[in-house]
Amino acid sequence: xxxxxxxxxxxxxxxxxxxVALHGTLESADEAAVRKxxxxxxxxxxxxxxxxxxxxxxxxVILLSGMLARxxxxxxxxxxxxxxxxxxxxxxxxxxxLSVMDHSVCAMNDAKIGALPHDQLAxxxxxRPAIGLALWRLTFVDAxxxxxxxxxxGARSLLARLAxxxxxxxxxxxxxxxxxxxxxDFPIRQAQLGQALGLAxxxxxxxxxxxxxxxxxxxxxxxLEILDWPGLIKVAGFDPAYLHLxxxx
Amino acid sequence: xxxxxxxxxxxxxxxxxxxVALHGTLESADEAAVRKxxxxxxxxxxxxxxxxxxxxxxxxVILLSGMLARxxxxxxxxxxxxxxxxxxxxxxxxxxxLSVMDHSVCAMNDAKIGALPHDQLAxxxxxRPAIGLALWRLTFVDAxxxxxxxxxxGARSLLARLAxxxxxxxxxxxxxxxxxxxxxDFPIRQAQLGQALGLAxxxxxxxxxxxxxxxxxxxxxxxLEILDWPGLIKVAGFDPAYLHLxxxx
DNA sequence: CGCAGTATTGAAATTTCTCAAGCCGAGTGG
DNA sequence: CCACTCGGCTTGAGAAATTTCAATACTGCG
Numbered sequence: 001x002x003x004x005x006x007x008x009x010x011x012x013x014x015x016x017x018x019x020v021a022l023h024g025t026l027e028s029a030d031e032a033a034v035r036k037x038x039x040x041x042x043x044x045x046x047x048x049x050x051x052x053x054x055x056x057x058x059x060x061v062i063l064l065s066g067m068l069a070r071x072x073x074x075x076x077x078x079x080x081x082x083x084x085x086x087x088x089x090x091x092x093x094x095x096x097x098l099s100v101m102d103h104s105v106c107a108m109n110d111a112k113i114g115a116l117p118h119d120q121l122a123x124x125x126x127x128r129p130a131i132g133l134a135l136w137r138l139t140f141v142d143a144x145x146x147x148x149x150x151x152x153x154g155a156r157s158l159l160a161r162l163a164x165x166x167x168x169x170x171x172x173x174x175x176x177x178x179x180x181x182x183x184x185d186f187p188i189r190q191a192q193l194g195q196a197l198g199l200a201x202x203x204x205x206x207x208x209x210x211x212x213x214x215x216x217x218x219x220x221x222x223x224l225e226i227l228d229w230p231g232l233i234k235v236a237g238f239d240p241a242y243l244h245l246x247x248x249x
Numbered sequence: 250x251x252x253x254x255x256x257x258x259x260x261x262x263x264x265x266x267x268x269v270a271l272h273g274t275l276e277s278a279d280e281a282a283v284r285k286x287x288x289x290x291x292x293x294x295x296x297x298x299x300x301x302x303x304x305x306x307x308x309x310v311i312l313l314s315g316m317l318a319r320x321x322x323x324x325x326x327x328x329x330x331x332x333x334x335x336x337x338x339x340x341x342x343x344x345x346x347l348s349v350m351d352h353s354v355c356a357m358n359d360a361k362i363g364a365l366p367h368d369q370l371a372x373x374x375x376x377r378p379a380i381g382l383a384l385w386r387l388t389f390v391d392a393x394x395x396x397x398x399x400x401x402x403g404a405r406s407l408l409a410r411l412a413x414x415x416x417x418x419x420x421x422x423x424x425x426x427x428x429x430x431x432x433x434d435f436p437i438r439q440a441q442l443g444q445a446l447g448l449a450x451x452x453x454x455x456x457x458x459x460x461x462x463x464x465x466x467x468x469x470x471x472x473l474e475i476l477d478w479p480g481l482i483k484v485a486g487f488d489p490a491y492l493h494l495x496x497x498x
Numbered sequence: 499c500g501c502a503g504t505a506t507t508g509a510a511a512t513t514t515c516t517c518a519a520g521c522c523g524a525g526t527g528g
Numbered sequence: 529c530c531a532c533t534c535g536g537c538t539t540g541a542g543a544a545a546t547t548t549c550a551a552t553a554c555t556g557c558g
Binding site: 054070072074075076078079080082094097098100102103125126129132133136137139140141142143144146147148149150151153154155156195196197198237241242244 | 303319321323324325327328329331343346347349351352374375378381382385386388389390391392393395396397398399400402403404405444445446447486490491493
C-alpha cells in the first residue's frame with residue numbers, strides 16, 4: 001500500500017529521489033525521509049505565474065509535468081527568460097535561503113507541480129545531510145547552466161545561440177528520460193525564444209528557418225525535432241560538459 | 250599569539266569567517282573550525298590563470314586581494330567573461346562538488362589568493378553544518394548574479410549594460426568594505442569589458458565616453474569613479490535586491 | 499625618451515531591428 | 529460542414545544600431 005493515497009504526491013518523492021540520487025549517495029534512511037514529505041500538488045495553466053519577483057514564498061516547487069520558465073521583468077516591462085525547466089526540476093529551491101524572489105517562475109504550457117513546504121525541506125536537510133549536499137550540487141549545476149546562457153547571449157552568433165538552446169534542451173530532456181526519439185517537448189513560441197536569447201522575434205524566425213533548411217532541427221507546435229544531432233552540435237558549439245550530468249566517483 | 254605564523258593565512262580565516270557570517274549564524278565552534286584550516290597562500294600575476302576549463306582542482310580559491318574573473322573559452326578561441334571577483338570571494342568553490350571545471354578563473358591584476366584543500370573544506374562542511382549552509386546560500390547569491398548578467402546582456406541597451414555592470418561592481422565593493430569614497434578598483438580594460446558584455450571594444454569606448462560626458466561614472470587606470478550614483482542607477486535600471494546582501498531574520 | 503599596449507576617432511560595411519502586410523492553421527459558431 | 533477569427537508565423541524592405549577596419553593619439557613603464 002502506498003504511503004499516500006494521492007499518486008501525484010508519490011510522484012513528487014519519486015522525482016525528487018531520482019534527481020537527488022544522481023547528485024549524491026543516499027542511504028535508505030534518506031529515502032525514507034523524503035517519502036515522509038507531504039507536498040501539495042496542483043495544476044497550473046499555460047502562462048500562469050507560480051511565483052513572482054518580490055514574493056516571499058514559503059514553499060519550493062518541484063515540476064511534475066509540463067514546462068516552467070524563470071524570467072526577469074525589467075522596469076520597462078520587458079521580459080527576459082532565464083531558463084526553461086522540465087519534470088524533476090526545482091526552479092525556486094533558492095527560496096529556501098533567499099527570502100525574496102529576484103525573478104518570477106511561470107508555466108509555459110499546462111503543468112503540474114508539487115509544492116514542498118520550506119520548513120519540511122529545512123528539517124529534511126538538517127536531519128539528512130546527504131540530501132542537502134546533493135541539492136547543493138544541483139545548485140552548482142544550475143549556476144553552470146546560467147553561465148552558459150551568459151556566453152550564449154554574449155558570444156555566439158544568432159544562429160549558434162538558437163542551436164545551442166536546442167542542444168541544451170534536448171540533452172537535458174534526454175537525461176531526464178523525456179525524449180521521444182528525435183523529439184522532445186519545447187512549448188516555446190518564437191517571440192519567447194527572442195526574449196530568452198536577446199533577439200527580435202523576426203530574427204528568431206529567420207534563424208529557425210535556416211536550421212530547418214539546413215536540416216538540423218525544427219520547432220513545430222511545441223515539439224523540438226532534432227534532424228541532425230552532430231550537425232546541430234557543430235553549429236551550436238555545444239559541449240555538454242557544463243551540464244555536469246553524471247556524478248563522478 | 251596567532252595560530253599561524255603567516256599573517257596571510259590568518260587573513261584567509263578572517264575573510265572566510267566574515268563572509269560566512271553574513272550568510273548564516275555561526276557558533277564559536279564554527280569559528281574555531283575555520284581557524285584550523287591550513288590554506289596555502291600565493292601571489293598571482295595579472296593575466297595569469299588560476300584554474301582552467303577542464304581542470305580537476307583539489308583546492309578551492311579564496312581571493313585575498315586584487316581582482317579575479319571567471320570566463321569561458323569558446324571553440325573559436327573567443328573569450329566570454331562571466332563575473333568579476335573581489336577580496337573574500339570564492340570563485341571556484343563549486344569545484345568541491347563538480348569535479349571538472351566548466352570555466353576558467355584568471356587574475357585581472359596582481360592578486361593574492363588562498364587555496365583551501367577540498368578535503369579540509371569537505372570535512373569542515375561535514376562537521377560544521379552551519380558553515381555548509383552559509384556557503385550554500387552564497388552559491389545561490391552567485392547564481393542570482395549570473396541571472397542578472399543574462400538579463401544585462403540580453404535585454405538592456407549598450408549604455409545600460411555598462412552602467413549596470415558598474416553599479417553592481419561598486420555596490421559589491423561597498424558591501425565588502427572595499428570602496429574609497431566614490432572610487433573602487435576595477436582593473437578591466439575596454440576590450441575585456443566588451444568580452445564581458447558581448448560588445449565590440451569600440452562600442453564600449455563610446456559608451457564609456459557617454460557615461461563620462463553625462464557625468465555619471467568614469468573608468469580610468471583601473472579605478473571606477475562614481476560621479477552620480479542616482480543617475481547611474483537610473484540609466485542602468487539597477488536594483489540591488491538581486492545581490493541578496495543582508496541576511497534576513 | 500621611446501616603445502608597447504590602450505584608448506580614441508571616423509567612415510564604411512554589416513547585422514539586426516522595426517514596421518507593416520500577408521499567410522496559415524486550429525478552434526468556433528453559424 | 530465550412531467560413532470566420534484569432535494568434536502566431538512569414539516575408540520584404542527600409543531604418544537603426546553595432547561592428548569592422550584603419551589610422552591617430554595617449555600613457556605608463558623601461
